[in-house]
Amino acid sequence: MIKPGLLLFGLFGLCLGHTVHLGRTCPEVEPYANLSLDKVLGAWYVMYKFDTDNSCVRWNLTRTEHPDHIKLTETRQLSVLDTFGIDHTNTISANIEIANPEVPAKGRIRWPTSLSGQADFIIFDTDYDTYMAVFECNRAGLIHRRSVTILSRTQQIDDMFVRRIRRLLSNVDVPHEALDNISHTACNGDGVRNYHVDSELFGILPSIGDKQELQRRISTGVEDYDITELEIIGDGIEHAGTFTGNLKEP
Known part of the structure; x- marks a missing residue:
């Protein structure tokens, strides 16, 4: 085993x-x-x-x-x-x-x-x-x-x-x-x-293409987070310091 x-x-x-x-x-x-x-x-x-x-x-x-x-x-x-x-x-x-x-x-x-x-x-x-x-x-x-x-x-x-x-x-x-x-x-x-791994980060992040769910998880509890660090999480960042998601509680 x-x-x-x-x-x-x-x-x-x-x-x-x-x-x-x-x-x-x-x-x-x-x-x-x-x-x-x-x-x-x-x-x-x-x-x-x-x-x-x-x-x-x-x-x-x-x-x-x-x-x-x-x-x-x-x-x-x-x-x-x-x-x-x-x-x-x-x-x-x-x-x-x-x-x-x-x-x-x-x-x-x-x-x-x-x-x-x-x-x-x-x-x-x-x-x-x-x-x-x-x-x-x-x-x-x-x-x-x-x-x-x-x-x-x-x-x-x-x-x-x-x-x-x-x-x-x-x-x-x-x-x-x-x-x-x-x-x-x-x-x-x-x-x-x-x-077989086909969901993001072994299920910690949502499946590929589920951008709304990804943004919801990113936005929850990060109102005071330094947005320049958010790029490491994924799709929400297009350029340094430019966050396209929602920084408020849904």
């Missing part, structure tokens, strides 16, 4: 996979020009990602009922559970909102385990059939967090694509030493146990 503390520790490991930097300004990574979203849908193997020791990471991109939304389902094996020999997989679902249909390679993603709300989600390189590269960046208070993911349609990727992506990152001053190679050699398939 899996101890709850061990499982919780493993699930919070989902919040890793990024590097932390001072300042609120994200690097200017250019979205892939004239991206065809339909061509990047489907299954991908995550081959490299910033600062992670998890394995067997896969993405599946699918359309939703909303024309400007994409669903990202990530499946992985958590290193902490692998260490204890637990046959498992972990699945997490996130929503990508394409704010400007004319720039489909740039969206906003909200991971259910994120404490700091939405992040930029930028597809900056792909050939559709072989590889894809994604840059993510989100702002929380006086810091921002970056993540780069390199994906392949198969369980292998030619090193020339990895070198190309590293070069593109260098050109926009994004250090890439934190890119960790992800193994796909000892995967459990669907696993005996599958842990």
Whole structure:
């Protein structure tokens, strides 16, 4: 039997996979020009990602009922559970909102385990059939967090694509030493146990898209709160110090 503390520790490991930097300004990574979203849908193997020791990471991109939304389902094996020999997989679902249909390679993603709300989600390189590269960046208070993911349609990727992506990152001053190679050699398939996270912060925050409930929870009891700190909670902040919710009791 899996101890709850061990499982919780493993699930919070989902919040890793990024590097932390001072300042609120994200690097200017250019979205892939004239991206065809339909061509990047489907299954991908995550081959490299910033600062992670998890394995067997896969993405599946699918359309939703909303024309400007994409669903990202990530499946992985958590290193902490692998260490204890637990046959498992972990699945997490996130929503990508394409704010400007004319720039489909740039969206906003909200991971259910994120404490700091939405992040930029930028597809900056792909050939559709072989590889894809994604840059993510989100702002929380006086810091921002970056993540780069390199994906392949198969369980292998030619090193020339990895070198190309590293070069593109260098050109926009994004250090890439934190890119960790992800193994796909000892995967459990669907696993005996599958842990699926699809509600925000394990149910502490409301489900993706429930903005009215999120604003209600934020507004309750925070009349004297410093609104410049509220951005770390989520969607209620658009720019530093600009709160779009209600600061009074409902």
